[in-house]
Every structure is written in C-alpha cells, then in structure tokens.
Amino acid sequence: MASTPSSHIEARQTAYAGNGLFARTAVPAGEEILRVGRPLVAALDSAQLRTTCANCFVSAYNNSQSQDEGAVGGEGTLKACLGCQVVRYCSKDCQSVAWKHSHRFECKIFKALHPNVLPNTVRLVMQLLLRRHNGALSDSAWKSFLDLESHMADFKKSKVQNEDNLTTWQTIELMSHAVVKYSGTKETVDNVQAMLARAMINTHTLTTPTLDPIGLCLDPRTALVNHSCTPNAHVVIDRGCLALRSLRSIPLDAEITLSYIDATTPTAKRSSELQSRYFFTCKCSSCSHLLTCGKPDPPQDPSFERATAAAFGLQSEAVSLQTLEAARKLEAALTALQAFPPYWQPYASIQHQAFLNALSCQIWPLALKYGVASAVHIEPLQYPLPWHPIRVVRIWILLRLMVQILGLLQEKDDAVQALKHLNLDWRNLSITLYRQLRDDVAKSHGTDSSLAAEVKAFGDGLGDPSPGSEQMTAEVALRFLAQQLDRMVIKV
Numbered sequence: 001m002a003s004t005p006s007s008h009i010e011a012r013q014t015a016y017a018g019n020g021l022f023a024r025t026a027v028p029a030g031e032e033i034l035r036v037g038r039p040l041v042a043a044l045d046s047a048q049l050r051t052t053c054a055n056c057f058v059s060a061y062n063n064s065q066s067q068d069e070g071a072v073g074g075e076g077t078l079k080a081c082l083g084c085q086v087v088r089y090c091s092k093d094c095q096s097v098a099w100k101h102s103h104r105f106e107c108k109i110f111k112a113l114h115p116n117v118l119p120n121t122v123r124l125v126m127q128l129l130l131r132r133h134n135g136a137l138s139d140s141a142w143k144s145f146l147d148l149e150s151h152m153a154d155f156k157k158s159k160v161q162n163e164d165n166l167t168t169w170q171t172i173e174l175m176s177h178a179v180v181k182y183s184g185t186k187e188t189v190d191n192v193q194a195m196l197a198r199a200m201i202n203t204h205t206l207t208t209p210t211l212d213p214i215g216l217c218l219d220p221r222t223a224l225v226n227h228s229c230t231p232n233a234h235v236v237i238d239r240g241c242l243a244l245r246s247l248r249s250i251p252l253d254a255e256i257t258l259s260y261i262d263a264t265t266p267t268a269k270r271s272s273e274l275q276s277r278y279f280f281t282c283k284c285s286s287c288s289h290l291l292t293c294g295k296p297d298p299p300q301d302p303s304f305e306r307a308t309a310a311a312f313g314l315q316s317e318a319v320s321l322q323t324l325e326a327a328r329k330l331e332a333a334l335t336a337l338q339a340f341p342p343y344w345q346p347y348a349s350i351q352h353q354a355f356l357n358a359l360s361c362q363i364w365p366l367a368l369k370y371g372v373a374s375a376v377h378i379e380p381l382q383y384p385l386p387w388h389p390i391r392v393v394r395i396w397i398l399l400r401l402m403v404q405i406l407g408l409l410q411e412k413d414d415a416v417q418a419l420k421h422l423n424l425d426w427r428n429l430s431i432t433l434y435r436q437l438r439d440d441v442a443k444s445h446g447t448d449s450s451l452a453a454e455v456k457a458f459g460d461g462l463g464d465p466s467p468g469s470e471q472m473t474a475e476v477a478l479r480f481l482a483q484q485l486d487r488m489v490i491k492v
C-alpha cells in the first residue's frame with residue numbers, strides 16, 4: 001500500500017496543546033484522512049516476535065492477511081532470520097525489505113544477545129539511531145522525529161512507578177544505558193534519554209487489523225494528532241501500513257483528534273491516566289462536563305464502590321485460574337455489578353473478558369450470550385457509531401461464532417445442546433449480521449483493507465438468505481437474539 005499525499009491535512013499550532021493536525025478539506029465519516037504507508041519506525045512486543053512477521057506484522061495465525069500467497073497458519077510458517085534467530089518473516093519479500101530498511105544494522109546486536117531480547121522501546125529508538133548513523137534516515141525524517149514533544153522535565157519530576165517499583169524516569173535511564181551500549185551511538189546519554197521520552201509520548205500501539213496489541217509504532221505525521229475523549233478519528237494498521245481514518249465527519253479546518261486511552265472509563269480515571277502518561281489535563285467537553293460516553297459519570301456512591309471492589313477482586317482471581325473456574329469467577333463479578341447500568345465500567349470490560357474466556361473454554365452458548373448482550377446493551381452506548389472499529393471487530397468475532405454454532409447444530413454436537421430449542425434460523429441471522437458488517441468494515445478499515453477482504457470471503461461462503469425469509473436489520477436481529485438468550489440459564 002502506497003502512502004497518500006497529506007493534502008487533506010495540515011499541522012498547525014493549537015491554543016492549548018502545542019502542534020495539532022487539522023483538516024484542509026471536509027472529510028466524511030468513515031473515510032481515510034491520511035495513509036502514511038510504513039510508519040517511520042515500529043517494534044514488535046518481545047512476546048510477538050515468534051508469531052508475527054517483523055516486516056508486515058501479519059500474524060502466523062492469520063494467513064489471510066499475509067502478503068505471501070503460499071503462507072499457511074501456524075508459527076512454523078514464519079521463517080526466523082538465520083543471522084539473529086530473533087525476528088521472523090512471512091515471506092522472502094518481507095525479509096528482504098526489512099533487511100534493506102533496518103535489519104542489516106541491528107541483526108548482529110540481536111544475535112549477540114539471543115536468547116535475550118531488548119524491550120521494544122529500546123529496539124525502536126536503537127533502530128532510529130542505527131539508521132541515522134548509517135545514512136539510511138533522511139535529514140527531514142530525523143528532524144521531524146527530534147521536533148516531537150518529549151516532556152523531559154515532566155518525566156524527571158514524575159513519581160509514577162511501574163510494577164518493578166521504578167519511576168518512569170528510572171526506566172528511561174536504564175533503557176538509555178542499553179541503547180548506548182548496544183547501538184554504539186556517539187549521541188550523548190541526554191540525547192538518547194530525550195529520544196526515549198519522545199518515543200513514550202508519541203508512539204501508537206501497533207495492532208493487528210482486529211486490534212490486538214502487538215507492539216509500538218511511531219510516525220511524526222500521526223504523532224501530531226492531539227487527544228480527545230470523543231475523538232473524530234482512529235488509526236488502522238494493515239499489512240505494515242498506518243492510516244488515519246475519520247470516525248465522524250470532520251469539517252474543513254477542524255482539528256483531527258484521537259483517543260490515547262480507553263475513553264469508556266470515568267472522567268477521574270481518564271484524567272489520571274492522561275496526566276501520568278502524557279502530562280496534560282484534558283479539557284475536552286466530556287472531561288469538562290464529567291461525562292463518560294456522553295452520559296454523566298457513575299456517581300461516587302458507596303454501594304457502587306463496594307460492588308466494584310468485589311468485582312475487581314473476582315476478576316483478578318480469575319486471571320490465575322483455569323478457564324472454566326475463571327468463567328465462574330467472572331460470572332460472579334458480573335452478578336456483583338448487576339444493579340448498575342451495564343455500560344458503566346468495569347461491568348463492560350468484565351463482560352468482554354467473560355466472552356473471550358467462554359470462547360477459549362469453547363462454551364459456545366455462554367460466549368454467544370455474553371457477546372450478544374455486549375453488542376446490544378453495551379457497545380452501542382460506548383461507541384454510538386456502528387462503524388467504530390471496536391464494534392466492527394466485535395461483530396466480526398460474533399459472526400464467526402454464530403457460523404461455528406450453525407455448523408455444530410447441524411452436526412447435533414452436544415456443545416450447543418442449550419441452543420437447540422431456540423429454533424432460530426442461524427444462517428439467515430448470520431447473513432443479516434454479515435451484510436451490516438460488510439458496510440461497516442468498509443468505513444472502519446477501508447474497502448481495500450485485509451479485514452474487509454477477509455469478511456467478504458467469509459460472507460460469500462454463507463450464500464444468499466433463504467427465499468421468503470424475513471429480512472431484519474442487524475440491530476433488530478441482535479435484539480431478538482439477546483431476548484432469546486436472556487431467558488436461557490447456561491450452567492458453567
């Protein structure tokens with residue numbers, strides 16, 4: 001995917017947040033604002049290095065995204081670099097592109113440390129330095145990186161500690177020693193520390209098209225986008241390319257904004273996260289009016305606080321348990337919160353965790369019940385636009401679950417026994433969901449995205465609705481299904 005010229009956008013000084021990015025033309029909802037192409041720099045999380053192509057970021061478990069026609073699913077399909085054995089590629093093309101781009105500078109360093117791997121922020125900054133010192137990073141790219149906000153003074157003052165009881169500044173100091181030692185750079189430690197600080201302020205999470213976090217990436221153009229708790233844009237990373245897309249329509253001259261954090265949490269939590277990670281106080285209209293997802297924040301009510309504490313306790317117990325026992329704990333956590341609106345956190349995120357856990361336990365009816373309840377009662381309130389990428393990805397998972405259930409029902413499999421008596425037309429329901437998803441994914445990810453292609457290939461396999469079947473919208477179909485599932489008691 002080539003990058004598109006940035007004629008739709010312009011960097012300008014804002015009155016409240018240094019530079020920002022502004023629309024030079026009106027942008028309709030669900031459109032690409034800017035396609036950057038390959039971001040300036042990216043680094044996979046250490047845990048993803050075995051399972052993700054280090055060039056195009058396709059997962060070994062999702063071969064349909066791969067650029068290499070011959071790839072099949074599974075870890076073995078990625079070939080490790082013979083030099084360092086640390087990074088892997090889905091094809092010879094990806095290996096050769098990555099080698100020319102940057103890996104030739106870092107391969108020996110990775111090899112010397114193998115099987116240890118440097119943290120992703122260190123690898124990211126080290127790559128920039130190595131490219132610069134080897135003449136593989138232009139003056140303008142280097143300058144645009146150095147011009148980004150670093151918040152050095154704020155990092156030095158910050159008392160926030162990580163799980164190893166190190167302040168962020170202590171972490172930066174440690175990382176800077178690693179960068180200097182392994183890259184052999186002649187830059188001063190101060191400069192390296194400023195580069196690490198810049199990386200911490202300006203990176204986006206590198207995600208798969210289905211929004212699983214897999215690393216970090218930084219591009220000086222999209223790094224200029226300021227935060228809002230009700231953003232008008234989002235980032236999509238697909239086959240190694242980064243694009244900025246509109247969520248809502250953006251008028252000419254309006255500022256383009258992203259949410260840096262989970263904007264479904266209450267104002268106080270958002271504020272403390274933005275302050276501790278990005279050093280600013282958000283003045284967006286949601287924060288000023290104490291709103292979460294457009295509605296008043298949950299009250300500071302003792303009964304809600306007690307229920308939340310109990311639910312968090314059960315949720316953290318679930319983390320260390322086998323999946324079936326975890327399912328029971330998560331159900332108990334949801335019960336503890338049932339007197340409160342389901343879109344209030346933490347109910348919404350616990351229900352999603354319970355959905356994912358039921359999927360991994362293969363308790364299909366329970367997964368369906370949670371997934372449909374979230375799609376009907378929670379996600380439309382959290383993300384009112386149906387093409388919000390989180391809603392699109394969740395409907396995609398739900399659609400595949402419904403088709404899985406359809407197959408198991410046809411095979412009279414015991415795992416879906418509980419759903420048999422519902423007497424639903426699962427195929428028509430799936431087609432209804434698919435048709436909505438096909439339109440929404442075109443807006444969230446783009447018609448030429450790998451996810452749109454995957455959805456289309458899947459939907460083509462479903463065929464047409466049965467002749468004479470009742471045509472409902474996806475919303476009505478999901479509401480109907482939610483009512484049916486609400487009446488079911490599913491024993492874990």
Ligand SMILES: C[S@@+](CC[C@H](N)C(=O)[O-])C[C@H]1O[C@@H](n2cnc3c(N)ncnc32)[C@H](O)[C@@H]1O
Pocket residue numbers: 016017018019020147148149151201202223224225226227228278279280281282283284
């Ligand atoms: C990724 S940078 C965005 C570009 C930045 N404004 C610049 O001039 O380089 C993030 C930093 O921008 C500022 N910022 C972003 N959103 C903001 C907001 N809503 N209110 C105040 N400052 C904001 C903060 O200093 C934050 O640490």
